[in-house]
Amino acid sequence: MTTNDILYSVRELVVEYHTRVGDLNAVDHVSLDIKRGEVLGLVGESGCGKSTLGKALMRMIQDPGRIVSGELWFNDVELLSLSNEKMRQLRGSRISMIFQDPMTSLNPVQRVVDHITETIQVHEPKTSDKAARARAAELVDRLGINRNRLDDYPHQLSGGMRQRVMISLALALRADLVIADEATTSLDVIVEAQFLDLLKELREEFDLTILLITHNIGLVAELADRVAVMYAGRMAEVAEIRQLFSDAKHPYAQGLLKAVPNIRLDDDELYKMPGSPPNLITAPTGCRFHPRCPQVMEICAQQAPKFQEVSPGQLASCWLYQEHPEKAGQAA
Amino acid sequence: MSSALRRYIVVRILLTIPMLLILVSLVFVVLRVLPGDPALAILREGASDEQLASFRAALGLDQPLHIQYLNFISGVVRFDFGESMTRSIPVIDEIKTFFPATMELAIAGMFITTVVGIFSGAFAAQHRKKASDYIIRILSIILYSLPIFWLGLMLQMSFGAGLGWLPVSGRLSPGMTPEQTITGMYTIDAILTGNWPLFKDAITHLIMPAITLGLVLAGIFTRLTRANMLDVLEQDFITAGRARGLKERVLVYKHGLRNAFIPIVTLLGLQFALLLAGAILTETTFSWPGMGRLVIDRIYDRDFTTVQGAILFFALMVAGASLIVDILYGFLDPRIRY
Numbered sequence: 096m097t098t099n100d101i102l103y104s105v106r107e108l109v110v111e112y113h114t115r116v117g118d119l120n121a122v123d124h125v126s127l128d129i130k131r132g133e134v135l136g137l138v139g140e141s142g143c144g145k146s147t148l149g150k151a152l153m154r155m156i157q158d159p160g161r162i163v164s165g166e167l168w169f170n171d172v173e174l175l176s177l178s179n180e181k182m183r184q185l186r187g188s189r190i191s192m193i194f195q196d197p198m199t200s201l202n203p204v205q206r207v208v209d210h211i212t213e214t215i216q217v218h219e220p221k222t223s224d225k226a227a228r229a230r231a232a233e234l235v236d237r238l239g240i241n242r243n244r245l246d247d248y249p250h251q252l253s254g255g256m257r258q259r260v261m262i263s264l265a266l267a268l269r270a271d272l273v274i275a276d277e278a279t280t281s282l283d284v285i286v287e288a289q290f291l292d293l294l295k296e297l298r299e300e301f302d303l304t305i306l307l308i309t310h311n312i313g314l315v316a317e318l319a320d321r322v323a324v325m326y327a328g329r330m331a332e333v334a335e336i337r338q339l340f341s342d343a344k345h346p347y348a349q350g351l352l353k354a355v356p357n358i359r360l361d362d363d364e365l366y367k368m369p370g371s372p373p374n375l376i377t378a379p380t381g382c383r384f385h386p387r388c389p390q391v392m393e394i395c396a397q398q399a400p401k402f403q404e405v406s407p408g409q410l411a412s413c414w415l416y417q418e419h420p421e422k423a424g425q426a427a
Numbered sequence: 428m429s430s431a432l433r434r435y436i437v438v439r440i441l442l443t444i445p446m447l448l449i450l451v452s453l454v455f456v457v458l459r460v461l462p463g464d465p466a467l468a469i470l471r472e473g474a475s476d477e478q479l480a481s482f483r484a485a486l487g488l489d490q491p492l493h494i495q496y497l498n499f500i501s502g503v504v505r506f507d508f509g510e511s512m513t514r515s516i517p518v519i520d521e522i523k524t525f526f527p528a529t530m531e532l533a534i535a536g537m538f539i540t541t542v543v544g545i546f547s548g549a550f551a552a553q554h555r556k557k558a559s560d561y562i563i564r565i566l567s568i569i570l571y572s573l574p575i576f577w578l579g580l581m582l583q584m585s586f587g588a589g590l591g592w593l594p595v596s597g598r599l600s601p602g603m604t605p606e607q608t609i610t611g612m613y614t615i616d617a618i619l620t621g622n623w624p625l626f627k628d629a630i631t632h633l634i635m636p637a638i639t640l641g642l643v644l645a646g647i648f649t650r651l652t653r654a655n656m657l658d659v660l661e662q663d664f665i666t667a668g669r670a671r672g673l674k675e676r677v678l679v680y681k682h683g684l685r686n687a688f689i690p691i692v693t694l695l696g697l698q699f700a701l702l703l704a705g706a707i708l709t710e711t712t713f714s715w716p717g718m719g720r721l722v723i724d725r726i727y728d729r730d731f732t733t734v735q736g737a738i739l740f741f742a743l744m745v746a747g748a749s750l751i752v753d754i755l756y757g758f759l760d761p762r763i764r765y
Contacts (some may be wrong), residue, residue: 199664202664204759204760259668264671
């Protein structure tokens with residue numbers, strides 16, 4: 096794998112939130128590569144830091160949060176060293192985002208077309224109003240919205256249409272990377288299915304790289320090439336989609352997959368992982384998953400495992416796959 | 428203008444008619460319920476019964492109440508508020524003389540309130556929890572709690588009597604007269620007739636009263652704007668706009684401010700009533716010959732018809748302000764339609 100295959104590389108990223116009761120690391124030394132042209136699913140429970148990571152990729156962490164350390168390499172440019180103005184120019188043009196709730200993500204007093212033309216013109220100031228409007232019309236046409244609706248206000252559109260508008264905004268400048276943050280959570284299943292089909296088509300057409308942030312494993316299975324599993328602010332496992340579903344390494348990833356409802360399953364009750372996600376202000380020592388882990392060892396509470404390759408293309412942070420003193424002791 | 432917006436405006440104007448009828452009826456009832464006989468008040472104790480009777484007949488007070496009511500309504504519809512009891516001129520002429528001064532002061536005050544209040548509020552919201560935010564918030568509380576006449580007196584003492592930069596009171600310097608009355612607002616008349624010396628004189632007289640009135644009311648706008656802006660700036664579409672690379676300035680002053688405007692415009696309409704009332708204090712402090720002066724003078728004279736006319740006129744102005752506010756809603760927010 097040459098560096099050119101990698102569009103976005105996160106290295107040892109730490110994002111800290113300052114709260115009244117203490118500081119917490121919502122993202123703790125996370126490293127992740129996003130390959131050019133792939134769909135990478137980012138999954139985990141609510142509060143595991145996946146949305147924070149998504150925002151951090153665009154350098155959009157707001158007070159009281161802060162990127163403490165790490166490197167963000169995008170197209171061989173380190174983003175944390177860019178000026179605010181340079182970073183602003185990248186947002187929406189090279190990296191764009193589709194948000195969770197299309198109902199609230201559009202300005203209620205701005206016409207649909209003005210959202211799009213404004214976005215085009217802020218990045219390409221020389222574009223005339225007329226040209227920007229023509230591009231907006233072309234774009235919504237492609238996304239299956241009648242161009243007569245361009246002059247509508249957001250409240251006049253259905254949820255599905257609004258989500259299409261959000262996509263058109265993300266694609267308006269042909270961004271290299273689209274981050275979809277829980278983009279289907281607020282849609283009903285039918286609209287969600289349409290959204291997925293549309294995304295698959297657009298992926299080919301626009302040469303998209305997509306980071307799909309979701310807690311819906313089914314969505315990931317449907318769309319993603321690779322999956323990253325986060326737990327309590329750390330990266331638990333990254334694997335190709337087939338690898339993960341057939342042979343997940345990290346006990347958390349295994350539990351997560353077991354907890355997915357299966358229509359063919361005969362069990363009366365759904366599998367539940369014991370315990371609940373930790374409070375990150377008083378995060379567990381060592382591996383943050385150890386209090387809930389069915390295969391916990393002594394070392395797990397003492398020292399955090401490294402995040403490293405456990406089989407080709409599959410990375411996990413778990414002592415089960417790493418040499419440690421305890422293991423050495425057993426061998427001796 | 429879209430057809431939905433036009434429909435909204437027409438319906439809103441039609442709805443004003445019953446509201447005005449209720450308003451006028453209320454003024455009529457209140458003035459009849461209040462204790463005190465106007466005839467006795469004007470002619471004083473000891474007037475003969477014939478004198479009282481002829482006085483009442485002249486004013487129509489001997490008629491049955493429902494006839495009085497119909498006369499009153501039909502008068503108001505024609506802007507005929509009756510005749511002044513003490514001056515023997517139509518009340519509407521008195522209002523025509525004094526109201527433009529109040530209106531001029533109110534508009535200038537409103538302008539200062541809006542500009543100072545909204546921009547300082549938006550600025551404070553943008554710089555939340557920074558030094559400028561705290562300074563603006565403290566200043567706004569101080570302004571809000573200042574008595575109008577005190578601020579007026581302080582300005583008079585410093586910029587008027589002390590530094591001599593601005594005239595202390597009145598609307599024009601002695602010897603200055605507008606050649607022609609168009610609106611009755613001297614600054615506007617001066618612009619319309621191109622009379623620059625008059626304009627300069629009128630505006631220097633206007634500055635201190637307008638600042639007094641405007642600043643005191645600006646405090647509450649600062650706080651309201653700041654609070655609403657903070658609300659709006661936390662909403663998803665602002666984050667979404669930021670993710671599209673929009674500039675912070677655009678996010679705050681274009682997307683944010685317009686969404687924060689509805690409550691601000693509402694307060695603006697409500698404050699208009701307060702502005703007219705506040706104008707009475709300001710007018711007294713600065714010897715500004717407006718409606719406030721008129722009402723106070725005529726109350727001393729027990730000129731009931733003039734007072735009634737003035738109150739009714741104030742009420743109509745407030746109703747008009749709320750109509751304008753509602754129409755503005757329609758322009759500001761496309762979701763507000765009938």
